[in-house]
Amino acid sequence: MARRAGAPEVNAGSMADIAFLLLIFFLVTTTIETDAGLDRMLPPIEPPDTDVVIKQKNIFQVNINKNGQLLADEELIDLKNLRAKAMEFLDNGGDGTCSYCKGRKNAESSDNPSKAIISLKNDRETKYGTYITVQNELVGAYNDLRNRESQRLFGRDFTDMEAEYLNPETSSSLKDELKEKVKSIQDLFPQKLSEAETSTSN
Structure with missing residues (x-):
């Protein structure tokens, strides 16, 4: 009687190599998305030696409630008007020391862009979407004013210059x-954008 042959064996010697090649393939081809985040300067670790006195008129207060409504300098405004309102505050030049400011020079508003704080x-x-949109509008106010002065001095937008400067491929x-x-x-227009402590609705 003929002897029955056993089940054919599978050569698994190269399976580790195949798994390793697949792992390298997925590592090379997979893209990992990262959040851009917000560009903000953190306060220094050491508090200043002297207290800095800031006039109330040099602070542009923006409040967002839980319903997404905006209160800018105690005035209820639409989001679409926030950028113009912030630009008006930053560009005011109330004390007359700003030679490039084109604002109304209102003595009740900010003295100089270097002293203006939002x-x-x-x-x-x-x-979160409302919070980010408000942030974008406020940063946009700074960028619009910077673009204006950059066009006047250098004939090109500040945002384009900054992007080229930050580009790693730039010589x-x-x-x-x-x-x-x-x-x-x-x-000329330092970005002084601070965030007050978050409030809680009653």
Whole structure:
């Protein structure tokens, strides 16, 4: 009687190699999405030695309630008007020391762009989308004013110059040239955007 042959064996010697190649393939081809985040300067670790006195008229207060309504300098406004209102405050030049300001020079509003501060306060129940949109409008107010001055001084938008300066592919010689221009425009309208402690609705 003929002897029955056993089940054929599977050669699994190369399975580890195949798994390793697949792992490398997925690592190389997979893209990982990252959140852009918000560009903000954190306060210094050490508190200043002297107390800084800030006039109330140099603070532009923006409050967002849980329903997404905006209160800017104690006035209820629409989101579409926030940027213009912030620009009016930043560009006021109330004390007459700002030679490039084109505002109304209202003595009751900010003295100078270097002293103007925008304070943002939101409710704990404020929607994240509303919070980000308000942030974008306030940063947009700074960028619009910076673009205006950059066009006047250098014939191009500040946002384009800054993007080129931050681009890692930009040559070092061009970066050195752009650095001075970007800083000079930032000094004209320094971005002083602070966030007050979040409030809770009753």
